[in-house]
Amino acid sequence: xxxxxxxxxRYSNFSKNEHQKPLKAPLExxxxxxxxxxxxxxxxxxxxxAAAKDAQMVSAEGRSTNxxxxxxxxxxxxxxxxxxxxxxxxxxxxxxWHAEPLVFAYCFTVRPxxxxxxxxxxxxxxxxxxxQGEMELVLYDVRPNSRTRGQVSRIVxxxxxxxxxxxxxxxxxxxxxxGASDALVVNFPTKPYDHANPDKYRLPIxxxxxxxxxxxxxxxx
Numbered sequence: 001x002x003x004x005x006x007x008x009x010r011y012s013n014f015s016k017n018e019h020q021k022p023l024k025a026p027l028e029x030x031x032x033x034x035x036x037x038x039x040x041x042x043x044x045x046x047x048x049x050a051a052a053k054d055a056q057m058v059s060a061e062g063r064s065t066n067x068x069x070x071x072x073x074x075x076x077x078x079x080x081x082x083x084x085x086x087x088x089x090x091x092x093x094x095x096x097w098h099a100e101p102l103v104f105a106y107c108f109t110v111r112p113x114x115x116x117x118x119x120x121x122x123x124x125x126x127x128x129x130x131x132q133g134e135m136e137l138v139l140y141d142v143r144p145n146s147r148t149r150g151q152v153s154r155i156v157x158x159x160x161x162x163x164x165x166x167x168x169x170x171x172x173x174x175x176x177x178x179g180a181s182d183a184l185v186v187n188f189p190t191k192p193y194d195h196a197n198p199d200k201y202r203l204p205i206x207x208x209x210x211x212x213x214x215x216x217x218x219x220x221x
Contacts, residue, residue: 069141070148071168104192110177115219117174118203124191126167130157134179140172
């Protein structure tokens with residue numbers, strides 16, 4: 001069988017096309033622009049617009065920036081540890097930390113998730129020293145002539161940084177256990193407990209008269 005010149009030309013073109021790899025389509029300008037464009041920032045902008053930025057909580061020296069109610073003071077209580085165990089001094093009048101003498105002491109506990117409060121004393125101050133656990137002490141100042149009248153202060157007491165703190169007269173306070181175990185507190189009030197006439201006034205923890213809430217907490221005065 002003889003192939004004509006036309007058939008040979010067709011056969012040759014078919015063989016070349018059969019073994020030739022397909023060429024990629026040339027890149028369009030839109031494709032280059034999409035590849036080099038920065039990532040979409042719409043999700044970033046949306047989430048940041050709904051986010052809340054942290055406020056300063058401690059100073060450069062590591063001290064809390066939480067404003068304290070007028071008349072509230074601390075004293076750090078260092079724990080000394082060696083191979084035998086640990087020791088910590090809780091109260092010494094020679095510190096001159098508090099003007100009133102040491103006249104009475106007792107301890108109490110607060111279960112996890114429980115609030116003891118609100119409570120107020122007219123005639124004496126409390127002086128708390130937490131030994132075990134973690135507790136948030138919340139104070140509300142209602143003293144008529146106080147510079148911090150109407151202010152709420154939240155103070156965290158913890159076994160990891162023990163200290164003693166006083167609670168002035170006529171200040172509502174609540175003890176909220178924010179830890180996973182019982183909080184153990186020693187109190188050195190400035191007046192012995194009067195069993196016949198206790199110097200203690202109470203409000204429920206959900207009272208609308210105090211601008212602070214304890215979501216999910218249980219308890220009472």
